[in-house]
Amino acid sequence: MQQLINGIQLGFVYALIALGYTMVYGIVRLINFAHGDVFMVGAYLGFFALTSWHLPFPVAIILAMVGCALLGVFIERVAYKPLRRAARISALITAIGVSLFLEYFSSLKFVFGPYFRAYPRPFPIRTFTIAGITISNIQIIVLAVAILLMIALTIFVNRTKTGLAMRAVSFDHDTARLMGIDVDNIISITFGIGAALAGAGGVLYGIAYPQIHPFMGIMPGLKAFIAAVLGGIGIIPGALLGAIIMGIVEKLTEVYISSTLRDAAAFGILILVLLIRPSGILGKKRDEKV
């Protein structure tokens, strides 16, 4: 039970990253492999906000989200937009290029630096024991912020005009254009929102697992990607479902089997999904467009 709580906490952080993967895939059919590195940048922005600028924790999260949203939009405009009509493999390779660039550029001494940094704790850790289960205030904050953001996202996608436009664009670009929707604009907004969620995820990851470095985005990025595939890529609730399963499987493997098998379990899930149900748990077989 205790490990279930820990797994769910990890799952929610993955979910914040996975949402960006799945939204971007839904709208431009691109696996944005630089997404995990945007998460890393978010962690660093939060780090500097808390340590160098001494900002309160909620402001640090908002700052990381805004910074990452701008980065996400910038990456889309500079790296992916010129390839919109190119073969999909070109955009995919570019995404890997952007990912490597972010990792190594961040490692430079005058950027974030190549070393590990200890993440500050914005408040002292307190733990509560309820019915034999220990929960820390950090865990509560991670869950609360993640759930709050997901509710906000759900309302945005389902209840606003821009959200409706996003759903239309993800279905068919040309028909969306005929409705008078500026498709490029909607794509940018999608990248921005996805990146902002990853940025928040970065800060939450930082306070929960308090050590950051420029390559920290790789593993959570890959696992969030697996979570998105597991839930059904392109489907927003699928990302959350997949991420929570991933978090729990990982924690349980770590505790009951072996911590060295943790990552193997994650990638094992990917292989199983691809073999058994490539469209994911909530995925359905899409009719081929004529």
Add this chain to the structure above:
Amino acid sequence: MLTVSNISVAYGAISALREITFNVEKGEIVTLIGANGAGKTTTLKCISGLIKPRQGEILFEGKKIDRLPAHQITKMGIVQVPEGRKPFVDLTVWENLLLGAFNRPKNEIATALERVFNSFPRLRERLHQRAGTLSGGELQMMAMARGLIANPKLLMLDEPSMGLSPLLVREIFSIIREINRAGTSILLVEQNAFMALKVAHRAYVLETGRIVLSGTASDLIEHPKVKAAYLGE
């Protein structure tokens, strides 16, 4: 109102349209008829901005539109109802209609919706159903309603009769006539040449990317070549 001059389009090395010239005047129904692959849909896509012509010029109300992005052309008042209806199947009928009204101010949507229900009463009952559950005829009505709710000056309909029963085809065409009477100019693309010529004021016949005949619809319906090739007489 709409002037298309000498536009040519090629997909790779294959030319789809060769120096097409025609016009639509305010209040008219103009139809483009022709066989599969003659370039009818390509012509509409050029006007709506989904395809950029390789050469030529398109003017709408005196403004050059052939280099504008599609969403701006829609805002100017040219609305295309695409071939195959292209419903957003996962969205409700209401959401589909809202998307059609994407650039209209919020306070106008209720009135626009009422007007659309006058032409398509059946959509009122289907409003909160997923578009994917509608029948072919209902989908065509939804697609036309989705176009109309944008309050277009020029409505472009691509194969509205496709796949519908003769009864429904007649219903759709009578609605087209009504829409036109209410003041919307219409550019109609059809394989069903007989119905199209009966409803239109003027017509152009397309063959492999060229306009080979043009004139009033009532003249063309009697033209021996049209009779032989498109009316099956």
